[in-house]
Amino acid sequence: MDDIVTPAPRWVVVTTGLLALIGLGISVYLTITHFQPHLLACSTHGFVNCGVVTTSAQSRFLGIPVAFLGVAQYLAMTALCSPWAWRASNRLVHLARLALAVVGMCFVLWLITAEFLIIKNLCEWCTGVHIVTFAMFICVVLTVPTMLGWGEVD
Amino acid sequence: MPEDAPPAIDAPPATAVRDPGAPRRQHKHVALWTWLALGVVVAFVGTVVLVKVVGGTTSPVVPTNLSAASPTVLQQVTHIPVSVYDKVGISSPVVPVVPPRVIRNLSALTFEAPDGNHLPGVLYWGAEFSPFAAAQRWPLIAALSRFGRFSTLYDMNSSPTDFAPGTPTFTFRTTTFKSDWVVFRPYEAQSDVQTPSGYQHLATLSGPDRALVVAFDPTFAYPFVNIGNRVIVTQANFSPEAFVGLTRDQIAADLSDATNPVTQAIVSSANYLTAGICASDGESPGRVCDTAGVSAASRALHLIS
Numbered sequence: 139m140d141d142i143v144t145p146a147p148r149w150v151v152v153t154t155g156l157l158a159l160i161g162l163g164i165s166v167y168l169t170i171t172h173f174q175p176h177l178l179a180c181s182t183h184g185f186v187n188c189g190v191v192t193t194s195a196q197s198r199f200l201g202i203p204v205a206f207l208g209v210a211q212y213l214a215m216t217a218l219c220s221p222w223a224w225r226a227s228n229r230l231v232h233l234a235r236l237a238l239a240v241v242g243m244c245f246v247l248w249l250i251t252a253e254f255l256i257i258k259n260l261c262e263w264c265t266g267v268h269i270v271t272f273a274m275f276i277c278v279v280l281t282v283p284t285m286l287g288w289g290e291v292d
Numbered sequence: 293m294p295e296d297a298p299p300a301i302d303a304p305p306a307t308a309v310r311d312p313g314a315p316r317r318q319h320k321h322v323a324l325w326t327w328l329a330l331g332v333v334v335a336f337v338g339t340v341v342l343v344k345v346v347g348g349t350t351s352p353v354v355p356t357n358l359s360a361a362s363p364t365v366l367q368q369v370t371h372i373p374v375s376v377y378d379k380v381g382i383s384s385p386v387v388p389v390v391p392p393r394v395i396r397n398l399s400a401l402t403f404e405a406p407d408g409n410h411l412p413g414v415l416y417w418g419a420e421f422s423p424f425a426a427a428q429r430w431p432l433i434a435a436l437s438r439f440g441r442f443s444t445l446y447d448m449n450s451s452p453t454d455f456a457p458g459t460p461t462f463t464f465r466t467t468t469f470k471s472d473w474v475v476f477r478p479y480e481a482q483s484d485v486q487t488p489s490g491y492q493h494l495a496t497l498s499g500p501d502r503a504l505v506v507a508f509d510p511t512f513a514y515p516f517v518n519i520g521n522r523v524i525v526t527q528a529n530f531s532p533e534a535f536v537g538l539t540r541d542q543i544a545a546d547l548s549d550a551t552n553p554v555t556q557a558i559v560s561s562a563n564y565l566t567a568g569i570c571a572s573d574g575e576s577p578g579r580v581c582d583t584a585g586v587s588a589a590s591r592a593l594h595l596i597s
Binding site for chain 2: 172173178179180187188192198203243247250251254255258272275276279280283289
């Protein structure tokens with residue numbers, strides 16, 4: 139198998155770029171509201187209650203606010219999903235994108251579990267990030283292995 | 293090598309971009325594993341949601357750290373004798389009481405009741421840690437109880453490290469209030485639980501309700517009460533220092549004693565708040581709004597001539 143990289147379809151480049159920016163925007167907003175809770179605009183009654191979720195014990199991972207981790211993840215994704223990164227000939231760039239998408243998806247699965255089964259409240263803005271992460275995961279997982287030539291046979 | 297031999301052609305680099313026009317090779321298992329991964333994710337989320345839905349209702353869960361107020365205390369707070377209201381009036385000589393502000397020339401504040409009717413609205417904005425909100429809840433509960441009925445109230449104490457530490461009170465979190473005359477909409481913004489970033493956040497004002505608060509208090513200080521856009525409380529009617537050294541049971545039990553200074557502070561504040569509700573709902577019901585204590589408060593606030 140040659141160590142060559144198949145170009146990504148144009149729609150993947152555009153879509154992942156947009157998703158990364160959306161994810162970054164929401165993560166930045168959640169980071170701001172971490173410091174200024176009164177700016178958090180969302181439902182406050184019933185099952186959907188952002189305030190309860192964003193101040194729960196599960197809103198921190200290893201002592202770091204999850205919102206900060208989101209910003210870090212999406213800053214990296216914005217770079218890795220740029221047109222230049224998608225055109226990179228270095229396989230490590232594409233592997234990093236794939237790894238970050240998988241790690242991000244696993245973390246989202248943990249957060250969803252925490253919201254539904256531990257905190258027992260849902261955060262609308264967090265759910266927005268989760269949806270973006272899932273969409274990003276789909277695009278990357280469907281594209282990058284093929285680009286890297288994984289599983290190719292003659 | 294002969295001198296006229298053509299130069300050696302460099303081997304292609306170890307990493308390069310594939311020519312999109314080159315013949316494609318078959319991807320035997322990648323697609324399968326990819327869809328399997330996506331399927332696992334969808335199945336996992338579906339399972340979590342199913343466990344949640346099957347496991348119980350999605351209505352608000354009563355926090356395990358709250359205990360319901362005793363039925364005796366609840367009865368004492370919500371059924372203060374009319375004679376005590378009338379005897380106290382707005383007189384509180386020992387514990388100073390600050391009357392609420394009266395607002396004129398604003399459109400009436402109404403909220404939608406469960407049956408779809410629009411009734412005069414009472415908005416409360418407070419926090420469980422706040423000692424001033426702790427003090428304000430006593431007269432507010434008393435006043436509202438003359439117009440409707442609270443479901444179970446839960447005990448609460450204000451912050452043990454703040455002014456008037458551990459002021460005994462209640463919380464409006466998870467409480468419901470039913471009335472034929474007013475709709476009560478409480479927000480407990482923060483709990484009494486400390487987190488590294490401050491007291492635990494519980495609730496955020498919705499857009500329209502936020503406007504109701506910021507119009508009168510841009511600082512969002514606790515407590516805040518808006519009764520029908522007619523009467524506004526932007527600080528507690530009286531200082532929580534009045535409760536120092538008292539238990540919740542003692543305060544409630546003394547509410548039948550019109551000579552008790554703490555009772556006088558709570559009851560005179562309640563009469564002011566009741567007068568505000570009466571002014572908002574057309575002085576109904578008469579058995580409340582026509583009482584001597586409420587009438588005295590109404591005259592003092594110039595709500596009636």
